[in-house]
Amino acid sequence: MNTQLSRIVAATLVVAALAGAGTAAQGFKWWQDERFKRELALSSEQIERLEAIYQSTGPAMRTQKAALDKLQAELSKVVADGTADEAAATDIISRVEAARSDLGRTRAVMLYRMRRILTSDQHVKLKVLFDERERDRHGRGNHR
Numbered sequence: 001m002n003t004q005l006s007r008i009v010a011a012t013l014v015v016a017a018l019a020g021a022g023t024a025a026q027g028f029k030w031w032q033d034e035r036f037k038r039e040l041a042l043s044s045e046q047i048e049r050l051e052a053i054y055q056s057t058g059p060a061m062r063t064q065k066a067a068l069d070k071l072q073a074e075l076s077k078v079v080a081d082g083t084a085d086e087a088a089a090t091d092i093i094s095r096v097e098a099a100r101s102d103l104g105r106t107r108a109v110m111l112y113r114m115r116r117i118l119t120s121d122q123h124v125k126l127k128v129l130f131d132e133r134e135r136d137r138h139g140r141g142n143h144r
Helices: 003-025 034-040 044-081 086-115 120-142
Strands: none
Touching: 034 120, 044 086
16 A cells, blocks of 8 residues: 555544543433533423434434444554555545545534433533543543
8 A cells, every 4th residue: 555545544443542532421311410400490291392303213223333333443454464455455445534524424413412302501511520520530531
């Protein structure tokens, strides 16, 4: 592979690793967390609607994530092998990026639908709570 393609592949693998870490955090059902429910003053109707959105989106996201994982494994194999021609490597990279885009789009639509359930004040408070949660997570990680 040429140098430019090698850089693209390396960048793709780094982005894939970071995306995987972010995906794990998305498993947090904040609308079911007692602190989030209390501080956001979520109604039982809001909680039910948020859960329904999450449940209706879940199957598509799981399917898309499995497809992405499979393609990323294929890309890793191509990179490790190092013998694929540039056209074949470019094709798998394009398929990985398309799969990542599909998953990201599905997630973004889900989050948009969830956002519409919240009032403006709840949305502002939710952002604050997530920022605090992220700081706490990073704070604990630095003290290990």
